Amino acid sequence: xxxxxxxxxxxxxxxxxxxxxxxxxxxxxxxxxxxxxxxxxxxxxxxxxxxxxxxxxxxxxxxxxxxxxxxxxxxxxxxxxxxxxxxxxxxxxxxxxxxxxxxxxxxxxxxxxxxxxxxxxxxxxxxxxxxxxxxxxxxxxxxxxxxxxxxxxxxxxxxxxxxxxxxxxxxxxxxxxxxxxxxxxxxxxxxxxxxxxxxxxxxxxxxxxxxxxxxxxxxxxxxxxxxxxxxxxxxxxxxxxxxxxxxxxxxxxxxxxxxxxxxxxxxxxxx
Numbered sequence: 211x212x213x214x215x216x217x218x219x220x221x222x223x224x225x226x227x228x229x230x231x232x233x234x235x236x237x238x239x240x241x242x243x244x245x246x247x248x249x250x251x252x253x254x255x256x257x258x259x260x261x262x263x264x265x266x267x268x269x270x271x272x273x274x275x276x277x278x279x280x281x282x283x284x285x286x287x288x289x290x291x292x293x294x295x296x297x298x299x300x301x302x303x304x305x306x307x308x309x310x311x312x313x314x315x316x317x318x319x320x321x322x323x324x325x326x327x328x329x330x331x332x333x334x335x336x337x338x339x340x341x342x343x344x345x346x347x348x349x350x351x352x353x354x355x356x357x358x359x360x361x362x363x364x365x366x367x368x369x370x371x372x373x374x375x376x377x378x379x380x381x382x383x384x385x386x387x388x389x390x391x392x393x394x395x396x397x398x399x400x401x402x403x404x405x406x407x408x409x410x411x412x413x414x415x416x417x418x419x420x421x422x423x424x425x426x427x428x429x430x431x432x433x434x435x436x437x438x439x440x441x442x443x444x445x446x447x448x449x450x451x452x453x454x455x456x457x458x459x460x461x462x463x464x465x466x467x468x469x470x471x472x473x474x475x476x477x478x479x480x481x
Contacts, residue, residue: 213354213399218391221260221283226465228413228440230394231255231447231457232263234287237308238261238294241354244448248272256454258461261321264444266309276318279355285358286319293327293364297384303364305339311350322350323394326385329366329377338382340388347389359390370435371399382408394442397433402421405437405440416443423456427470429462440464455479 211219221228235242235253245251248264252272255262261283262271269284276284290308292300306438313324326343328336347357361381366374375398381394386408397414398404405412414433420426426446431442441464450456459473468476 214351214356214391217283217354217457218258218356221321222267222394222411222439223260226455227438228262228411230261230413230442230455231259231260231282232415232442232444233448234264234268235444236268237265237287237290239297240446242445244445244453246419249302251448251453254454254459255282257281258301259457260440263287263323263444266314266317266319268456273318274425276313283296283320284318285319285321285323286314286325287313287325289325289342291327291347291362292323293362301365302332303327303339304335305342305424307342307346311353311355313348314350315353315355319355320355321358322346323360324350324390325360325362326381326388327364328381328384329364331337343385344388350409351389356391357389359385359388359393359394361385361393366396375399375403379404380406382412386410392439396428397436397438398430401433401436401438411439412437413440414438416441418444419445419449422481423450424470424474426456427463427473430460431470434467449481452478 218255240285249271251410252275263285266286288309289305292303293303324343324346350357378395378398380399392411394413455477462468
């Protein structure tokens with residue numbers, strides 16, 4: 211096995227689906243509720259979680275969460291994209307390198323995430339985004355790092371469910387064709403078509419914070435039932451009364467096939 215194979219096997223330990231908690235929002239939004247003291251937030255993430263997605267620059271502030279046996283993997287984001295700055299109404303979808311794969315390894319990263327946005331309205335920008343993804347992915351492969359390709363439309367809030375589905379289905383396959391080892395993207399209206407059309411594992415993201423915790427668990431169930439190999443949840447996993455309890459319930463749904471209602475009841479979730 212190569213280093214990449216070993217790390218991928220850890221992410222899907224024992225053949226189970228992956229549960230990733232995302233706390234990289236500060237890279238685009240600054241401090242958010244539940245993530246102001248990121249060291250505290252990360253230190254309290256339940257050990258059932260497979261990996262934690264964060265910015266490489268925050269690894270030195272959260273090292274205590276990754277330096278113990280059985281800790282989640284450190285998944286780190288490499289490129290910075292304007293379309294995540296929703297509060298500034300950016301629309302162009304311009305991506306730049308923030309950290310290199312070598313930087314990520316030196317800081318303690320075990321797998322890397324590289325975002326790709328297409329259909330930005332500018333063919334040259336789309337091509338530049340592809341070029342950036344391919345260069346960073348090639349560097350990561352040389353270092354034995356699994357590459358998570360994130361397909362994220364420039365303005366998903368402006369797309370109809372069918373438009374979002376079509377773009378995600380095409381974008382996910384394009385990422386696999388460009389060399390991604392797994393995909394992170396939206397759970398669409400026919401998510402099974404996304405997973406069936408993609409030869410690598412697909413993880414569904416949590417997107418907006420749901421009003422109730424059971425709704426987030428139901429989303430996770432839909433992702434798995436649609437062929438997803440796991441989830442990447444951020445606000446839904448940390449902006450709750452008892453994050454560790456929710457994360458245990460999430461792991462039960464995603465990894466053990468427990469129903470959302472049973473998981474919520476077993477782990478005492480209260481909104």
